[in-house]
Structure formats: C-alpha cells, structure tokens
Amino acid sequence: MILPGSPLRPNRFDLLALALALGFLALLLRASQEVSGPFQPTPIALDPRLLPEYALRTAFRMGLALLLSLAFTLIYAPLAAKTRLEPFLVALLDILQSVPILGFLAATAGAFAALFPGRALGYELAAVFAVFTSQAWNMAFSFYQSLKTLPQELEEAATLFRLSPWQRFFRLELPFALPGLVWNAMMSMSGGWFFVVASEAIAVGKTQVELPGIGAYLATAIARGNLGALLEAALAMFVVILLYDQLLFRPLVAWSERFKYEDRPGPQPPRSWLLDLLRRTRVLRQASEAASAWALEALWWLEGRKPRWHLSFPPKLLLLPLGLGMGAGLWSLWHLLAPLGLGEVARVFYLGFLTFLRVMGILLLAALVWVPAGILLGLRPRLAQRVQPLLQFLAAFPANLLYPFFAFLLLRYRLSLEVFAAFLMVLGTQWYILFNAVAGSMALPEDLKEAARSFGLRGVVLWRRLLLPGTFPYLVTGLLTASGGTWNAAIVAEVVQWGSTTLEATGLGSYLAHWALTEGQGPHLLLGIAVMSLYVLVLNRLLWRRLYRLAEARFRL
Amino acid sequence: MLLEARDVAKAYRAGEQAYPVLGGVNLALREGEIVALLGRSGGGKSTLLRILAGLIPPDTGEVRFRGRKVEGPVAGMAMVFQTFALFPWLTVLENVALGLEARGVPRKERLRKAQEAIALIGLRGFAEALPKELSGGMKQRVGFARALVVEPEVLLLDEAFSALDPLTAEGLRGDFLDLWQAGRLSTRAVLMVTHNIEEAVAMADRALILQGSPARIGQEIPIPLPHPRDPNDPRFRALVDAIYEALTLREAVERRLEAELLRLPQAPVGALLSLAEAIARLGGQADLPLLAQEEGLEVDDLFPLLEALELLGFARVEKGDVALTPAGLAWAEAPLEGQKVMFAEHLLRRVPLLAWLHQDLLWRKRLPEEVVLARLEGHLPEPEARRVFAVIREWGRYAGLLGYDERSRVLYLPEAPNEDEASRGA
Numbered sequence: 001m002i003l004p005g006s007p008l009r010p011n012r013f014d015l016l017a018l019a020l021a022l023g024f025l026a027l028l029l030r031a032s033q034e035v036s037g038p039f040q041p042t043p044i045a046l047d048p049r050l051l052p053e054y055a056l057r058t059a060f061r062m063g064l065a066l067l068l069s070l071a072f073t074l075i076y077a078p079l080a081a082k083t084r085l086e087p088f089l090v091a092l093l094d095i096l097q098s099v100p101i102l103g104f105l106a107a108t109a110g111a112f113a114a115l116f117p118g119r120a121l122g123y124e125l126a127a128v129f130a131v132f133t134s135q136a137w138n139m140a141f142s143f144y145q146s147l148k149t150l151p152q153e154l155e156e157a158a159t160l161f162r163l164s165p166w167q168r169f170f171r172l173e174l175p176f177a178l179p180g181l182v183w184n185a186m187m188s189m190s191g192g193w194f195f196v197v198a199s200e201a202i203a204v205g206k207t208q209v210e211l212p213g214i215g216a217y218l219a220t221a222i223a224r225g226n227l228g229a230l231l232e233a234a235l236a237m238f239v240v241i242l243l244y245d246q247l248l249f250r251p252l253v254a255w256s257e258r259f260k261y262e263d264r265p266g267p268q269p270p271r272s273w274l275l276d277l278l279r280r281t282r283v284l285r286q287a288s289e290a291a292s293a294w295a296l297e298a299l300w301w302l303e304g305r306k307p308r309w310h311l312s313f314p315p316k317l318l319l320l321p322l323g324l325g326m327g328a329g330l331w332s333l334w335h336l337l338a339p340l341g342l343g344e345v346a347r348v349f350y351l352g353f354l355t356f357l358r359v360m361g362i363l364l365l366a367a368l369v370w371v372p373a374g375i376l377l378g379l380r381p382r383l384a385q386r387v388q389p390l391l392q393f394l395a396a397f398p399a400n401l402l403y404p405f406f407a408f409l410l411l412r413y414r415l416s417l418e419v420f421a422a423f424l425m426v427l428g429t430q431w432y433i434l435f436n437a438v439a440g441s442m443a444l445p446e447d448l449k450e451a452a453r454s455f456g457l458r459g460v461v462l463w464r465r466l467l468l469p470g471t472f473p474y475l476v477t478g479l480l481t482a483s484g485g486t487w488n489a490a491i492v493a494e495v496v497q498w499g500s501t502t503l504e505a506t507g508l509g510s511y512l513a514h515w516a517l518t519e520g521q522g523p524h525l526l527l528g529i530a531v532m533s534l535y536v537l538v539l540n541r542l543l544w545r546r547l548y549r550l551a552e553a554r555f556r557l
Numbered sequence: 558m559l560l561e562a563r564d565v566a567k568a569y570r571a572g573e574q575a576y577p578v579l580g581g582v583n584l585a586l587r588e589g590e591i592v593a594l595l596g597r598s599g600g601g602k603s604t605l606l607r608i609l610a611g612l613i614p615p616d617t618g619e620v621r622f623r624g625r626k627v628e629g630p631v632a633g634m635a636m637v638f639q640t641f642a643l644f645p646w647l648t649v650l651e652n653v654a655l656g657l658e659a660r661g662v663p664r665k666e667r668l669r670k671a672q673e674a675i676a677l678i679g680l681r682g683f684a685e686a687l688p689k690e691l692s693g694g695m696k697q698r699v700g701f702a703r704a705l706v707v708e709p710e711v712l713l714l715d716e717a718f719s720a721l722d723p724l725t726a727e728g729l730r731g732d733f734l735d736l737w738q739a740g741r742l743s744t745r746a747v748l749m750v751t752h753n754i755e756e757a758v759a760m761a762d763r764a765l766i767l768q769g770s771p772a773r774i775g776q777e778i779p780i781p782l783p784h785p786r787d788p789n790d791p792r793f794r795a796l797v798d799a800i801y802e803a804l805t806l807r808e809a810v811e812r813r814l815e816a817e818l819l820r821l822p823q824a825p826v827g828a829l830l831s832l833a834e835a836i837a838r839l840g841g842q843a844d845l846p847l848l849a850q851e852e853g854l855e856v857d858d859l860f861p862l863l864e865a866l867e868l869l870g871f872a873r874v875e876k877g878d879v880a881l882t883p884a885g886l887a888w889a890e891a892p893l894e895g896q897k898v899m900f901a902e903h904l905l906r907r908v909p910l911l912a913w914l915h916q917d918l919l920w921r922k923r924l925p926e927e928v929v930l931a932r933l934e935g936h937l938p939e940p941e942a943r944r945v946f947a948v949i950r951e952w953g954r955y956a957g958l959l960g961y962d963e964r965s966r967v968l969y970l971p972e973a974p975n976e977d978e979a980s981r982g983a
Binding site: 154171 | 610611612630635638640644645655656658661664707
C-alpha cells in the first residue's frame with residue numbers, strides 16, 4: 001500500500017537488495033549463455049577452479065525445471081479440478097507418479113537431442129526434463145487437492161460477491177493453495193538434486209554426453225578414481241543446496257505463512273533473513289506492491305472488457321484421438337515387446353522381485369532404526385527443533401554423490417553389492433522416515449504425554465499404547481515417501497563404478513541400467529520400466545494406500 | 558415488495574433418491590423491516606437462505622428480487638456469514654473492498670468507500686491488519702463492513718452472531734441496530750437466520766417459524782415492541798415463550814412417518830440423563846427458556862434432547878413447558894444400574910429401530926454395520942443415516958443391548974448385558 005505523502009527515498013535495505021538482485025542477474029546471464037550455443041563435447045576438467053561455474057550450470061538447470069514444473073502445475077491442476085476431464089487427468093497423474101523416469105533418461109535425451117540437432121539445447125532440455133519429472137507430478141497433485149478442498153464459506157463469499165474467474169483465481173484459489181504448493185516444491189526439490197546429478201552424464205547410444213555441471217564432474221571423478229575431486233563435487237553440491245535453501249525456499253516458506261488458512265498452534269513459523277531484508281526495503285517494497293496492484297487492476301480491466309470465454313469442450317471430442325493414440329501405443333508396445341518372448345518377461349518379473357525384496361527389506365531395517373530414534377528425538381522438542389533443518393538438508397543431499405565412496409569401500413573390503421546395494425538405495429531416503437518420526441512425535445498432544453506419565457506408563461507399554469499409535473500417520477507418510485525414492489534409487493544403486501571396476505547386483509535396477517547403455521535395445525528398457533511401474537503401482541494400492549486409510553480412520557489425533 | 562419466495566421446494570439428492578428439505582415455502586420481505594427466520598437445526602433454514610441469496614437454485618418455485626427472478630447472486634443482496642468467511646491473506650481493507658473490486662469499481666473510489674465502511678462499523682485503525690490479528694467480534698465487524706460497503710438493499714444474516722460470546726454479540730447487535738434505526742444504511746430490509754430466540758425478539762419486527770418435514774413457514778409471530786427493547790420486559794418474555802412454544806409444536810403427521818421414527822434426535826445419553834435430573838430438581842416440570850438458561854444450553858442443543866425424552870416416554874413438551882412423566886421421574890432418580898435397565902426397557906418398547914436390531918441380533922448374533930446403514934439409507938440420506946447409526950449405537954451400548962466391534966464394524970449381542978461395557982472399557 002502506498003501511503004500518500006510517504007517519502008520515496010531508498011533506504012539502506014534497498015541498496016542491499018539491489019546489489020543482491022544485480023548479482024543474481026549476472027549469474028543468470030552467464031549460465032544461460034552457453035546453453036543455446038552449439039554442442040561441443042568438451043571433456044570435463046577436474047579442476048576445482050572450474051567448480052563454481054559447473055555448480056552454477058547445475059543450479060540453473062534446477063531453477064529452470066522448477067519454473068517448468070510450476071507452469072505445468074498451474075495449467076494441469078485447474079484443468080483436472082474444474083473440467084470434466086477430471087477422472088482421466090487424475091488417473092494419469094497417479095500413473096506418472098509411479099513411473100521411474102530415471103530409467104528412461106537415455107531415451108529422453110536421445111529424443112530431445114533429435115529435436116535440436118547439433119545444439120547443446122537438446123541435452124540440456126533432457127536433463128531439465130528429468131528433474132521436471134521428479135517435481136511436477138507432486139506439485140500438480142498438491143495444487144489439485146487444494147483446489148478440491150477450498151473452504152466452503154470462502155467459496156460462497158466469492159460467489160456471492162460475484163468475483164470474476166480471474167479474481168477468484170488470484171484472490172481465493174491461488175492464495176489458499178500456496179503454502180501446500182511451496183512446501184511440496186521444496187520437498188520434491190530433494191528428488192530433483194538426485195535426478196540432476198544422474199542426468200548430467202548420460203550415455204546415448206555410443207555417445208557419452210557430459211553436460212558441464214556437478215553431476216558430470218562427479219562422473220569424471222569416478223571414471224578416473226579421483227577421491228579428491230569426489231570430495232570437491234560433494235562440497236560444491238552442499239553449497240548449492242544451502243544457497244537454494246537460503247535464497248529461495250526459506251523466504252518462500254516464511255512468506256507463505258500468511259496464506260495459511262487455519263492458524264493452528266504449532267512450531268514457530270520459519271524466519272528468513274532474506275525476506276526480512278526485502279520487507280525492510282522502502283522503494284523496492286512500495287514499487288513491487290504498486291506493480292502487483294497495477295497488474296491485477298489491468299487484468300480485471302481486460303477481463304471486464306472481453307466477453308468471458310468458457311473453457312468448455314465436450315470431452316467426447318477428445319475420446320476419439322485419445323482412443324486412437326492409446327490403440328496405436330498398445331499396438332506398438334505389443335510389436336516391440338512380442339519378440340522378447342514370455343521367458344524374458346518372466347525373468348524381468350523375477351529381477352523385479354529381487355529389487356522388491358531389497359526395497360522392502362531395507363525400508364523395514366531403516367524403520368527399525370530410525371522410528372525409535374526419531375520418536376525419542378521428538379520427545380525433546382528443543383533439540384528436535386534444532387535438528388529438523390539438518391534432517392531436511394540431509395534428505396535433500398543427493399545420495400548418488402555418495403555412491404562412489406561406498407563403491408570404493410566395497411571394493412576395498414571385498415563386500416558384495418548384492419546385499420549392500422540395498423543400503424545404497426536407502427542412503428538418501430532414510431531421512432524421510434526419521435524426519436516424519438520426529439515430526440509425529442513432536443505433534444503428540446501434551447495432555448496425552450502427561451496422562452501417560454501420570455499413569456506411570458513405561459517401556460513396551462508406553463511404546464505400544466502411546467508412542468507408536470500416536471505417530472502412526474506420520475510414520476506411514478515417511479515410509480511412503482521413502483518407498484518412492486528408494487525404487488528410483490534402485491536404478492542407480494544396483495550398478496556402481498569406481499575407476500575401471502564396475503560392480504553389479506542382480507535386479508531390475510541393474511537390468512535397466514544395462515539396457516540403457518546398449519544401443520537399439522528399447523524393448524528391453526520398455527519392459528523393465530513397465531514392470532517396475534507395475535510393482536510400484538501395485539505396492540501403492542495394496543500396501544501404502546491401505547495403511548494410509550487406516551491411519552486416517554483410526555490414528556488421526 | 559423487496560424479496561419474495563414463491564412455493565420454493567428443495568430436496569437433497571443422493572444417488573437415485575431425493576429427500577425433501579423444503580416444501581412449498583412462501584415468504585415476503587418488505588421495505589423497512591427486519592425478519593427473523595427460526596427453525597430446528599437441520600430444518601432447512603440455511604438452505605432457504607442460500608436459495609434466497611441465489612447461491613443454490615430451488616427445485617421448484619422461484620425467488621424474486623424487486624420483481625426480477627433470481628437466477629444467481631444479484632447485486633442488491635449481501636450476506637454476513639456465521640464463520641465470518643474472511644480471506645485470511647487479505648488485509649481488513651482489502652477484504653472490505655472485495656465486493657467493490659468484483660464490480661469493477663476503480664481502485665481509488667474502492668479504497669475510499671471501504672475506508673468509510675470501516676469507520677462506520679467501528680474498525681478505524683484496523684484497516685491494515687490481517688484477520689488473524691483480530692478477535693471474533695472484530696472479525697464479524699469486518700464481515701458486516703464487507704457486506705454493507707456494496708450498499709445492498711437486502712442484507713442476509715446467516716447466524717451472524719452465533720460464533721461470538723454473548724457480551725460481544727450484544728455489543729455488535731446494538732451497534733448494528735443503532736445504524737439501522739438512524740437510517741445510516743442504504744439497506745432497506747434484513748433477513749436473519751438464527752437459532753437464538755432472544756436475539757430474534759431483540760432485533761426483528763416479525764419472526765417466521767420453519768416447521769415440518771419438508772419444511773414450510775409454519776407460523777408468523779409479529780414482534781411489535783419499540784426499540785430499545787428490554788429483555789426483562791414481560792412483553793419481551795411473553796414473545797420468547799410464544800416462539801419456544803411454536804418451535805416445540807410438531808405435527809401429528811410428522812410423527813407417524815416412518816422416516817421420522819428413524820430420524821433419531823442427536824442426544825447423547827449423558828446429556829439426556831443430566832437434563833432429566835435437572836428437570837426433576839426443578840420439581841418435575843420447567844419453563845423452556847428458563848431451563849435453557851439454567852443448563853447453559855443453546856436451543857439447538859436443547860431441542861434434540863427434549864425430543865429424545867419425549868420419544869422414550871420420559872417427558873412431555875407442551876406450550877413451551879416440559880414435564881417429566883412418572884417413568885421419567887423414576888428414571889431420573891434411580892441409581893446408576895437401575896437407570897440402565899429402565900433405559901433399555903424404554904428403548905425396546907418405544908424405538909422401533911432398536912427393537913428391530915435387537916431381534917435380529919438374537920438369532921444372527923452379528924450384524925455388519927453396512928447392513929444396518931443400507932436399511933437406514935432406504936429412508937434417509939447417507940450422512941443422516943450415519944448420524945442415526947451413531948446415535949442408536951451409543952444408546953444401545955449404554956443400555957447393554959448392543960455391542961460394537963470397532964475393527965470389524967460389526968454389531969453383536971453382548972453376553973452379560975450390563976457388565977459388558979464396563980469390562981471392555983468402551
């Protein structure tokens with residue numbers, strides 16, 4: 001709000017913010033310069049002085065993917081929530097969430113490269129696309145759910161005051177969905193880092209494509225068996241994630257507090273120095289407020305002038321092309337897979353079962369360790385509050401950066417990857433279990449804890465009657481999230497490399513990794529992906545969703 | 558004639574079946590009056606208000622505003638919501654200006670008008686605050702300012718004071734009435750839905766009572782008292798009594814309908830017992846307004862309890878008074894175990910649903926919840942069926958006639974009726 005008569009002189013915070021913004025702009029320009037240029041497969045040099053540049057490129061890809069995911073979300077979710085395509089679009093999203101896109105990396109890279117022959121853009125887009133697939137579905141789902149759970153009284157007020165469709169979107173729907181959307185974007189960023197590392201060094205057929213970035217630096221370090229360079233890459237990643245958190249997500253989370261619909265008493269809202277700085281600026285703040293007010297005003301004006309157009313096309317019109325497309329897809333799928341034979345299908349299912357055993361076994365083990373630890377930690381709220389950001393960071397840190405260290409150790413002590421692949425798979429995802437156990441235990445109502453104490457509940461009884469049931473919904477959420485990530489990690493974790501030695505574990509992950517490197521073997525890859533998607537989908541339906549419903553019905557506090 | 562409803566009917570639809578809520582409602586709102594709309598909870602008051610506002614369409618009949626058919630929200634009406642319905646991310650000023658924004662009023666004029674409305678309703682100095690920084694009373698003032706700033710000819714109040722504590726509600730009511738009396742509002746008529754009888758008598762020029770199932774306007778009670786009105790004035794008390802009486806009147810037809818017999822009132826056993834004991838303390842009979850005050854109960858909570866006592870044959874309600882029957886008196890004064898046994902006897906005799914369940918359980922031993930719900934849903938909408946099931950389950954468990962296994966969702970016959978609940982620890 002511009003108060004009439006207030007001086008429009010910049011204050012010192014304005015200067016600080018300006019410096020920040022200019023610096024950011026310069027970095028952005030630098031990062032985008034090379035993307036559009038011709039592709040020259042320059043070997044990655046293991047020189048720490050080049051790392052800032054590589055880190056910048058990686059960060060740029062992440063940012064681009066995040067923007068694309070946001071754009072996708074803002075289009076897809078309203079379509080799903082407001083048109084008659086709803087059942088179809090929701091089902092599609094559900095499937096997309098279960099497909100391990102990581103296995104497809106080589107194929108998508110090839111496709112994008114074909115779109116922009118001879119340019120770096122194709123490979124860049126392939127990497128960005130991989131990251132996009134790790135974020136977009138989650139974010140779209142979150143936005144869709146917010147749109148479906150708008151508070152009834154606000155909807156009625158909006159209808160009664162006759163808000164126009166765009167006014168409704170900017171005054172009601174978007175603000176209501178914001179906190180969930182920001183939180184989801186932040187959480188799915190963790191998966192994004194994992195994907196960006198994996199997608200910067202891809203083999204497309206015979207060509208080894210390396211996009212300048214931390215992931216490629218890492219791949220080179222692995223190929224050369226250079227332990228020092230490995231550490232440098234990990235350090236660079238650490239810094240990039242930290243900066244993302246401080247400069248983007250923390251301010252966003254703190255800012256989105258304002259849009260929370262119910263203010264339940266909970267842990268203290270997060271603070272952000274950057275947001276505080278921006279809020280203290282004078283010119284910048286007033287200018288941005290005036291600009292947004294003006295933009296909205298212009299939008300209302302435009303909307304008022306134009307006859308309102310309604311998004312209404314009969315879904316039956318879509319049925320024909322959709323049916324044709326599906327038919328063609330199924331036919332070509334059959335055509336591709338038929339030559340493989342039933343024996344191969346059975347073998348892939350068997351391999352999938354091995355990977356399934358690894359995933360479930362290691363999740364169980366991780367739960368046995370981290371659930372008690374997390375619950376105990378959550379009972380000490382002050383300590384837990386300090387540890388939470390660290391856990392969040394650990395979850396975000398891409399575990400595939402650490403695989404080489406383990407490969408090194410496995411080789412050194414002659415350990416079998418058949419067993420230890422499972423540990424690699426859970427390396428990055430175990431934190432979700434711990435994180436949620438801590439959150440659940442912190443959310444236990446104080447009166448229940450006091451009642452337990454006054455009845456002298458201790459040991460097994462305390463755990464069986466209070467701590468485990470009370471945190472159950474959180475535990476299920478943690479395991480569910482961890483499970484998704486663990487399946488994805490299987491593709492990368494069942495084959496690890498150190499120098500010239502490659503270790504392999506028998507499983508669907510290594511099957512996918514193997515055929516991804518072999519040219520012209522799309523059918524195998526397709527079969528592998530299909531089977532893995534099937535495993536994930538069935539597991540979701542048979543196990544996780546049931547547990548979720550049980551948690552909702554019985555254990556919600 | 559400002560606002561008019563002609564033969565408005567509405568049914569709640571679930572799948573194939575339709576359950577009538579409103580049947581043939583006629584109502585007219587004239588210039589210069591405040592009309593209160595009263596009825597039992599779940600009796601269709603809110604639905605009627607939303608039909609009048611154009612938020613939902615009636616199934617048959619029509620609503621006319623200044624002679625024009627209402628087919629959606631219209632410019633001349635605004636509503637104040639029970640739960641405030643403020644946008645938490647907008648400041649007080651932006652919330653108030655929202656209706657003007659939707660009308661395309663230019664920004665400058667919008668802000669000026671909003672500031673005026675804020676000052677009018679006593680919110681000066683809060684323009685830049687966010688709703689969550691305000692108390693309940695202040696929030697509802699924003700609700701009023703937001704409705705008044707669009708200069709509606711008809712103002713609809715949907716239980717606008719019921720979320721506030723009594724003192725705050727009285728203050729806001731007084732301030733609003735002052736503005737209304739002084740002619741400082743462009744509003745020509747007010748329709749208020751309320752379950753607070755005293756509030757209706759304090760504010761309205763006449764009260765309309767929704768009755769029956771499906772509901773119609775059953776009675777109209779004029780309130781010809783001059784303002785300011787004194788709640789201790791005998792004429793005020795007489796009007797309160799008259800409305801109580803009108804609200805407890807149920808038609809004979811209504812009672813005989815099977816659906817009505819199934820529609821058990823929302824009455825927890827504990828509340829029933831303490832109400833019966835309270836009436837017994839007051840000498841076995843009591844004046845309803847007095848009883849409500851004594852027990853600290855809102856009308857919406859009191860009526861279902863009275864209905865349940867009547868259904869069980871423990872009490873009779875007549876002319877705004879309630880009297881315990883001899884059985885009711887004995888029940889209220891019996892020791893704990895005796896109360897259970899008597900309750901069980903009355904349940905079996907007077908509540909057909911429970912008698913049926915009990916009979917069925919005697920030879921089937923176990924009865925899945927779905928079976929019972931399916932039977933109820935033959936007569937009641939699904940949420941109502943679930944509610945009734947919860948009521949009968951509670952009554953049956955207390956009486957030792959039913960057992961219920963939470964995990965398998967099955968009703969069973971408890972083995973030793975009265976010990977069962979105690980040993981299972983509910």
